[in-house]
Amino acid sequence: MHKIVLRMMHAGIVTEPARAPDPALRALSQRLETLALERLGRALAVRHVDAGSCNGCELEIHALGNPYYNLEGLGMKFVASPRHADLLLITGPVSRNMEQALLRTYAAMPEPKLVVAVGDCGCTGGIFGESYASRGRVSNVLPVDVAVPGCPPPPAAILQAILTAVTSDRRSSPASP
Amino acid sequence: MSFALERHTVSARDWIPLLQSVKQDGGRLGALWASDQPRAVHALLVVHAGLLQLDLPVTGVEYPDASTAFPAAVRMQRAIRDLHGLRSGHDERPWLVHGDAPYAFVQVEGDGVHEIPVGPVHAGIIEPGHFRFSVVGERVLRLEQRLGYVHKGIERRFESMSLADGARLAGRVSGDSTVAYAWAYAMALERAAQATAPPRAQWLRALLLERERIANHLGDLGYLGNDGGLAFGLAQFSRLKEDLLRLNARLFGHRFLMDRIVPGGASVDIDRAAADAILGEGERLEEEVLALRAIYYDHPGLQDRCINCGRLAPPLAAELGVVGVAARASGIAIDARVFPGFAPYEELAPALCAHRNGDVASRIVVRFEEIFESLRLERQILASLPQGEARTTFQDPHEGASGVGWVEGWRGEIFVALEVGPAGTVRRCHPHDPSWQNWPALEHAVLGNIVPDFPLINKSFNLSYSGADL
Numbered sequence: 001m002h003k004i005v006l007r008m009m010h011a012g013i014v015t016e017p018a019r020a021p022d023p024a025l026r027a028l029s030q031r032l033e034t035l036a037l038e039r040l041g042r043a044l045a046v047r048h049v050d051a052g053s054c055n056g057c058e059l060e061i062h063a064l065g066n067p068y069y070n071l072e073g074l075g076m077k078f079v080a081s082p083r084h085a086d087l088l089l090i091t092g093p094v095s096r097n098m099e100q101a102l103l104r105t106y107a108a109m110p111e112p113k114l115v116v117a118v119g120d121c122g123c124t125g126g127i128f129g130e131s132y133a134s135r136g137r138v139s140n141v142l143p144v145d146v147a148v149p150g151c152p153p154p155p156a157a158i159l160q161a162i163l164t165a166v167t168s169d170r171r172s173s174p175a176s177p
Numbered sequence: 178m179s180f181a182l183e184r185h186t187v188s189a190r191d192w193i194p195l196l197q198s199v200k201q202d203g204g205r206l207g208a209l210w211a212s213d214q215p216r217a218v219h220a221l222l223v224v225h226a227g228l229l230q231l232d233l234p235v236t237g238v239e240y241p242d243a244s245t246a247f248p249a250a251v252r253m254q255r256a257i258r259d260l261h262g263l264r265s266g267h268d269e270r271p272w273l274v275h276g277d278a279p280y281a282f283v284q285v286e287g288d289g290v291h292e293i294p295v296g297p298v299h300a301g302i303i304e305p306g307h308f309r310f311s312v313v314g315e316r317v318l319r320l321e322q323r324l325g326y327v328h329k330g331i332e333r334r335f336e337s338m339s340l341a342d343g344a345r346l347a348g349r350v351s352g353d354s355t356v357a358y359a360w361a362y363a364m365a366l367e368r369a370a371q372a373t374a375p376p377r378a379q380w381l382r383a384l385l386l387e388r389e390r391i392a393n394h395l396g397d398l399g400y401l402g403n404d405g406g407l408a409f410g411l412a413q414f415s416r417l418k419e420d421l422l423r424l425n426a427r428l429f430g431h432r433f434l435m436d437r438i439v440p441g442g443a444s445v446d447i448d449r450a451a452a453d454a455i456l457g458e459g460e461r462l463e464e465e466v467l468a469l470r471a472i473y474y475d476h477p478g479l480q481d482r483c484i485n486c487g488r489l490a491p492p493l494a495a496e497l498g499v500v501g502v503a504a505r506a507s508g509i510a511i512d513a514r515v516f517p518g519f520a521p522y523e524e525l526a527p528a529l530c531a532h533r534n535g536d537v538a539s540r541i542v543v544r545f546e547e548i549f550e551s552l553r554l555e556r557q558i559l560a561s562l563p564q565g566e567a568r569t570t571f572q573d574p575h576e577g578a579s580g581v582g583w584v585e586g587w588r589g590e591i592f593v594a595l596e597v598g599p600a601g602t603v604r605r606c607h608p609h610d611p612s613w614q615n616w617p618a619l620e621h622a623v624l625g626n627i628v629p630d631f632p633l634i635n636k637s638f639n640l641s642y643s644g645a646d647l
Contacts, residue, residue, distance in 0.1 A: 007468055011413060054351060055642070056433060078301075080300035097327070133273075151435065
């Protein structure tokens with residue numbers, strides 16, 4: 001046990017502080033926390049679905065949980081069930097084999113059913129495009145609130161996309177019809 | 178220098194006897210795929226002399242069942258049926274092209290047996306697939322996987338592409354192995370063109386491949402600690418991985434090094450300052466990973482979860498044709514960097530890291546050892562990186578030329594079999610992921626274990642869905 005404690009002390013807290021060299025990330029993070037609380041009154045619950053990705057985007061979504069980005073510390077959590085989710089984070093082009101599972105996941109979500117499409121594939125179908133096996137971009141299958149390009153988009157960009165989706169919440173935004 | 182590839186056309190009558198004699202001589206099945214023009218099934222076999230490719234022209238729609246010699250062929254043949262309509266073997270259920278018909282899982286019957294269906298959408302942030310457990314109480318009697326959910330038509334996509342664009346697609350067959358795939362594709366294309374990348378490019382490629390190995394092993398060790406109840410491990414290892422990815426972004430312009438290996442060489446080069454940054458990072462990593470290894474190995478709770486958990490005994494691993502980290506943890510001494518070796522690994526002489534227990538703990542040990550070996554290789558590469566160009570250009574190979582790439586990725590060996598079409602296009606490209614061989618082994622490794630250990634066992638293999646779903 002003492003070795004673990006020593007190691008923790010050695011590593012310290014790497015979560016990037018307000019004056020870290022990446023101020024954009026920090027500003028985003030703080031806004032996310034405030035916005036999530038304002039809009040939802042609690043932490044933002046996110047459900048991820050890989051609808052056909054090469055798994056590159058998954059690596060960056062994983063990275064959001066590492067101590068540098070420390071997502072859970074910022075009022076956002078990944079949940080196991082779509083029934084608990086405010087926001088659906090979708091990677092990949094939508095494969096024909098995943099289309100039904102994706103639609104069911106979406107149907108199981110409560111409102112506001114925010115959807116963020118992650119990566120070039122989610123935005124446009126990417127290099128895989130549309131074919132006998134792929135429906136292409138996520139918006140061919142579901143209404144998408146925000147799409148974040150990149151192959152894969154870095155963690156800060158995914159974070160920004162989530163923030164954008166929360167601010168453009170169709171239900172609570174006065175601008176939306 | 179590189180491995181030898183022998184290629185023969187064989188008849189349906191000789192197909193099975195030949196495969197069986199290869200097996201008896203200690204050979205194994207690397208990959209199995211088909212092509213349409215002309216209709217043929219191709220087997221890539223790893224033998225003592227290097228690679229042996231057997232081409233079986235198919236006149237009707239049936240061909241002999243290769244799984245009688247190599248059990249790993251079953252799913253590959255099911256994929257061939259879905260993609261090319263050529264039939265073989267007893268299992269007629271679809272694999273990659275699901276369609277709408279319900280899927281008939283094998284039923285286990287008996288007192289108290291019940292089924293737990295999991296997926297395709299899993300609880301965590303992972304790729305989709307379906308696992309059907311048949312259990313009594315907590316004990317797993319049978320696991321049946323149904324994969325293919327992320328099948329997105331990669332092989333057909335290749336056929337609409339130029340050779341240059343194909344390199345980008347190859348790098349996206351399985352994102353976590355982008356470097357290995359890009360290298361295997363470049364190797365296949367260069368062999369088809371009878372060209373070679375400049376020496377400096379080959380050493381740079383090895384540097385990138387080892388960085389991919391280190392990054393993935395760091396990530397896996399973190400998640401293995403986490404799944405074993407040691408969240409401390411995830412925090413520490415994911416911090417180290419992030420450091421490495423950030424250095425990748427700074428030095429090479431991409432965190433996962435996508436499109437950094439290109440046909441003809443590497444699209445990046447390094448200077449003295451970059452080399453120093455990598456060496457400094459390596460020194461820190463070695464110190465930190467050594468300390469974390471001591472904690473993992475001393476931690477009674479973690480060891481209790483990992484030792485004898487998810488055991489894949491060496492004879493079974495050999496029979497199933499398991500490859501990569503999983504093979505080496507089950508006493509099978511295979512690593513394409515060591516044998517056959519490909520430039521520059523003949524000069525780097527990497528050590529093969531292996532264990533014989535075949536359990537989760539062994540797969541952890543192999544990953545730790547491979548990180549240290551990769552760090553040593555990085556130092557060796559940076560100490561004697563050849564001078565010269567990092568990239569060369571070559572003429573597109575003529576129509577009908579073909580080549581095979583063979584690279585040891587972090588998960589296991591990756592093959593790319595490429596055939597060139599007219600005017601610099603891809604006629605046929607089969608990228609082969611080690612997960613093809615290793616997924617069925619996971620079905621065996623989990624038997625007799627309890628359901629809550631499945632995530633840990635699964636993570637210790639960490640197989641690619643996308644790589645094998647194509």
